[in-house]
Amino acid sequence: MLLITCPVTRSDELVADRRIRSVVNHPTHIALHVECPCGAVHVYRTGRRWDAVRGQRAASAAAPARAARELAPA
Ligand SMILES: [Zn+2]
Numbered sequence: 001m002l003l004i005t006c007p008v009t010r011s012d013e014l015v016a017d018r019r020i021r022s023v024v025n026h027p028t029h030i031a032l033h034v035e036c037p038c039g040a041v042h043v044y045r046t047g048r049r050w051d052a053v054r055g056q057r058a059a060s061a062a063a064p065a066r067a068a069r070e071l072a073p074a
Contacts, residue, residue: 008038 002015013036021033021041029045036042 006036013037
């Protein structure tokens with residue numbers, strides 16, 4: 001399961017793993033394409049390095065919308 005914040009409805013949605021359309025591994029992050037209950041596909045970026053960069057930015061800039069969390073352990 002994956003907890004996402006839908007940018008359309010701005011609500012937290014718990015989606016099943018099978019709703020994850022694709023996972024793309026980038027050097028700095030992992031992009032998750034998630035089929036949302038609202039009907040759209042949203043892209044979420046996650047990963048340790050991405051979180052580290054975000055953490056550094058948080059000190060000087062307003063915190064952006066909460067990113068998708070890591071997949072829960074099976
Ligand atoms: Zn949505």
